[in-house]
Structures are given as structure tokens and as C-alpha cells.
Amino acid sequence: MSLLTIKELTKFYQADKVAVDHVSFDLKKGECLGLVGESGCGKSTLARCLLRIEPIDSGSIYFGNQAIEHLNERNLHLFRKKMQIVFQNPSAALNPKLKVKESLIDPYNQYKKELDLSYFSYTSKDAFVKQLLEAVGLPSHLADQYPHELSGGQRQLVTIARAISIEPELIVLDEPTASLDVISQKAVLTLLTELRKTLNLSYLFISHDLAAVSQMCQRILVMKEGRLVDEFETNHLFDNERHQYTKELISIF
Numbered sequence: 001m002s003l004l005t006i007k008e009l010t011k012f013y014q015a016d017k018v019a020v021d022h023v024s025f026d027l028k029k030g031e032c033l034g035l036v037g038e039s040g041c042g043k044s045t046l047a048r049c050l051l052r053i054e055p056i057d058s059g060s061i062y063f064g065n066q067a068i069e070h071l072n073e074r075n076l077h078l079f080r081k082k083m084q085i086v087f088q089n090p091s092a093a094l095n096p097k098l099k100v101k102e103s104l105i106d107p108y109n110q111y112k113k114e115l116d117l118s119y120f121s122y123t124s125k126d127a128f129v130k131q132l133l134e135a136v137g138l139p140s141h142l143a144d145q146y147p148h149e150l151s152g153g154q155r156q157l158v159t160i161a162r163a164i165s166i167e168p169e170l171i172v173l174d175e176p177t178a179s180l181d182v183i184s185q186k187a188v189l190t191l192l193t194e195l196r197k198t199l200n201l202s203y204l205f206i207s208h209d210l211a212a213v214s215q216m217c218q219r220i221l222v223m224k225e226g227r228l229v230d231e232f233e234t235n236h237l238f239d240n241e242r243h244q245y246t247k248e249l250i251s252i253f
């Protein structure tokens with residue numbers, strides 16, 4: 001069953017500069033779908049468009065059976081709680097003036113009226129924050145610290161804890177390990193794989209790193225200059241019929 005279906009999505013920044021060009025794909029429930037391509041090819045723009053963070057110029061976005069491309073903010077609220085994003089730079093994603101526990105509780109406060117949590121349970125703010133930190137392997141004392149007191153890897157784990165706190169159905173991971181050292185990268189990817197199974201999540205995993213994508217994902221989309229040029233099951237990565245650009249990406253990974 002498709003969780004997300006994108007049809008002919010197109011986004012211009014200027015009249016003559018297309019960032020996303022008639023992109024179509026679907027993401028199945030429970031899947032980790034990879035999106036690779038070089039810097040500037042339009043990956044992040046596509047992510048922001050499909051989450052309705054940015055307006056689109058044409059095309060359709062279906063979450064389940066519901067077209068969401070024209071919904072107003074009020075009607076989008078219900079869908080926003082089902083879709084979360086983890087950005088590349090955790091320092092920019094966390095408010096430096098808020099303690100970790102304040103950042104972690106924010107999505108819960110926004111959506112609590114509509115939430116029906118099955119994995120986490122809310123008895124008190126402190127107990128909820130503790131569960132979230134435990135879920136990503138962070139010690140509970142970090143709840144009272146500020147982002148600048150954490151390492152880059154810890155900060156990214158906090159943004160992941162925040163994203164899973166409302167048990168979304170889909171998480172868009174936009175280069176979630178790009179700002180981390182190799183050891184933290186591996187830890188974050190391992191954690192994300194475990195969380196997907198435990199919380200029954202679906203991921204759109206965006207990266208320029210084909211090695212990381214092929215390790216995490218069952219299926220891969222390849223983007224070049226705003227267009228999807230290749231789409232395949234990961235076990236067909238090395239097949240001969242791969243697009244020339246995919247072969248170029250393979251040769252450098």
C-alpha cells in the first residue's frame with residue numbers, strides 16, 4: 001500500500017529555473033526509500049515541497065488516498081503530525097535558547113489533541129522526555145542541557161527523538177548524517193534502522209552518499225538536475241541497465 005504518492009511534482013524558483021521537474025514516485029508503507037543525487041539537484045527542495053513546507057507550482061501529493069497539495073494550514077494539521085523531517089544540521093534545527101526537554105516536548109504539545117500514542121505514553125512531561133531520550137540511547141540528564149552543551153551526534157539524536165515523539169507514519173531524513181563524524185554517522189544509521197522496525201515507520205532517506213543509502217534502503221531513486229533519472233530495488237544497483245548517471249555515482253562510492 002502506498003503511503004505517499006507524488007505525481008508530476010514541479011517547483012520553480014525563478015521562471016526559468018526549475019528545481020524539481022515533473023517528479024513522480026510512490027513510497028510504500030513501512031519502506032525506507034532512498035533518494036540520491038549530487039548537491040544542488042533538488043533533493044531538499046523536493047523534500048520541503050512534499051511536506052508542504054514550500055508551495056509547489058504543479059503536480060499532486062497524496063498521503064494515503066488524500067490529495068494534500070491544496071489543503072490549507074488548518075486541514076494540513078492532521079497530516080503534519082503524520083509526517084516529520086530530520087534536517088542535515090541539528091544545530092540549526094534546535095532552538096539554542098531552549099533546554100533539550102523543551103524542544104522534545106514541543107511536537108507533543110502541538111498535536112496532543114489528535115495523538116493516539118501506542119509506543120510512548122504520556123504520564124508527565126519529565127517521564128515522557130525520559131522515554132524519548134532512552135529511545136535514542138541518550139542519558140536522561142541531557143534533558144536539562146542546552147543544545148550547545150551537546151555534541152553534534154547527540155544533537156542529531158535529540159532531533160530524531162523529537163521527530164519520533166508523536167509517532168509519525170513517515171519521516172523524511174534529509175542528509176541526517178552529513179554533519180557528523182564517521183562513528184556518529186554509523187550509530188545514527190543503526191539507530192534509525194532499529195527505530196523504523198520498532199515504531200513501524202516509513203522513511204524517505206535523502207543523501208548524496210550512495211553507500212549509506214544502499215545500506216539503509218530497499219529501493220533507490222536517483223535525481224539529476226531536478227528530474228528522477230533512475231529507480232530500482234537496491235539489489236539491482238549493479239545491474240547493467242542502470243542509468244549512466246547511477247553508474248557514475250557507483251564509480252565514486
Ligand SMILES: Nc1ncnc2c1ncn2[C@@H]1O[C@H](COP(=O)(O)OP(=O)(O)OP(=O)(O)O)[C@@H](O)[C@H]1O
Nearest residue numbers: 013014019037038039040041042043044045046208
Ligand atoms: N530558496 C531558494 N531560492 C532560490 N533557489 C533555490 C532555493 N533553494 C534551493 N534553490 C536552488 O534550487 C536547486 C536545488 O537545490 P536543493 O537545495 O534542493 O538541492 P539539493 O540536492 O538538496 O542540494 P544539497 O545536497 O547541497 O542540499 C539549486 O540550484 C538551488 O540553488
